[in-house]
Amino acid sequence: MNYVESLGYLDGLGKFGIQLGMERIEGLLRELGNPEQKIKTIHVTGTNGKGSVTSMITNILLAANLKVGKFTSPHLVKYNERICLNGKDISDDDFAMAISAVRVAAESVVKKGVCQQPTQFEILTAAAFLYFYLQKVDYAVIEVGMGGLWDSTNVITPVVSVITNVALDHTDRCGATVERIAMQKAGIIKEKVPVVTAAESNEALGPIISFAMFKEAPVYLYGKAFWGTEVESSMAGQKFTLHAGNTYASDYEIKLPGEHQIKNTSLAIVAAKLVSKQDDRINEVALHIGVANTLWPGRLERIHVKPDIILDGAHNPNGAEALRKALDKYYPGKKVTFVFGMMGDKDMTGVIKTLIHADDVVYTVRADQGARAAEAKGLAQLVGPNAIPMASLAEAYSTALASVKEDDVLCVCGSLYLVGEFKKMLLEERQSMN
Secondary structure (H helix, E strand, C coil): CCHHHHHHHHHHHHHHCCCCCCHHHHHHHHHCCCHHHHCCEEEEECCCCHHHHHHHHHHHHHHCCCCEEEECCCCCCCHHHHEEECCEECCHHHHHHHHHHHHHHHHHHHHHCCCCCCCHHHHHHHHHHHHHHHCCCCEEEEECCCCCCCCCCCCCCCCEEEECCCCCCCHHHHCCCHHHHHHHHHCCCCCCCCEEECCCCHHHHHHHHHHHHHCCCCEEEECCCEEEEEEEEECCEEEEEEEECCCEEEEEEECCCCHHHHHHHHHHHHHHHHHHCCCCCCCHHHHHHHHHCCCCCCCCEEEECCCEEEEECCCCHHHHHHHHHHHHHHCCCCCEEEEECCECCCCHHHHHHHHCCCCCEEEECCCCCCCCECCHHHHHHHHCCCEEECCCHHHHHHHHHHHCCCCCEEEEECCHHHHHHHHHHHHHHHHHHC
């Protein structure tokens, strides 16, 4: 298959949806020679923040002059974003090669009766493992797709496991309580492999600590074993001090705003320090350079100043809380206008209650054209009288932009799918102008 054909193949697999379970990915990887067992990995899960942490760990390893793969999801504009090597998206040709090889293996296992047709995410996961093995990476940093225990990435035995946090999301698949979701995320814990986490409540920590004790895995807990304290903070970035016990305190600078990113950065640094215990190429300088170099699109991403235009994929109450805290912190007393779209299967009421104030102006849109997206009109009814449903994202953005003043804030948020559609729209506008 060429690149276009590989995209068509993946899109065609969308009809199989999300199916948790390990038999398909295990059968598929066996057919490929188990490439995931031949590379060193770091595994990252959590309700929010796992993408940022994955990216920061990757950049620390790159700053140590290592060859590093990174697997994340979802993508914003192109599938290629999910599979990165040394900080660059996989090329179209290499992507097509990897997907083609995995397709052959998938058709083989289905024909042999080993398992049912692997899902789109399972094909992408296998392609990432195969590509990283063929590229002979020193490490691959792997972000969980959903949950952990039954996620298709959970076929690896990593050097370190990271659980960023635990909050309510994907309740239809991972459980209706924080405790049940924590059990899913704790499923990535492996025998004697250290675990780094910023999970907080007893509901979340209980399952994680229990799983770790059962697996004899050391646990490094944010707030106890290590913690970060803010020195200075703005939308342009932050400086904070990372403390670890009574023996370590060092100042770090990052480009990612929001107090939650101090916690995420601390997790990434401690995870990398644990890897350094068996790889002395990872030093203190790499820790500082790696996190300082990290940008993570679609999360408190400021794309314009005066007016400030911010993109954020806040799609659950926990993410919405982080976004609202940042808006209140960095723009006190400023008018906030939202272009807002969500998936209909998310906790729309919880996000709206947490994120949107009565004096905010909200233009609601469909997050994308998929069947899961909430209709603009229904979303506006949930928001209340300060919401105006719009026919399209382009119309909502142009209307919102025309209404804001230089000192106001315009925030496009509610779903990473919406952020992706917005980025595609801007890209198409730029291309049409050239």
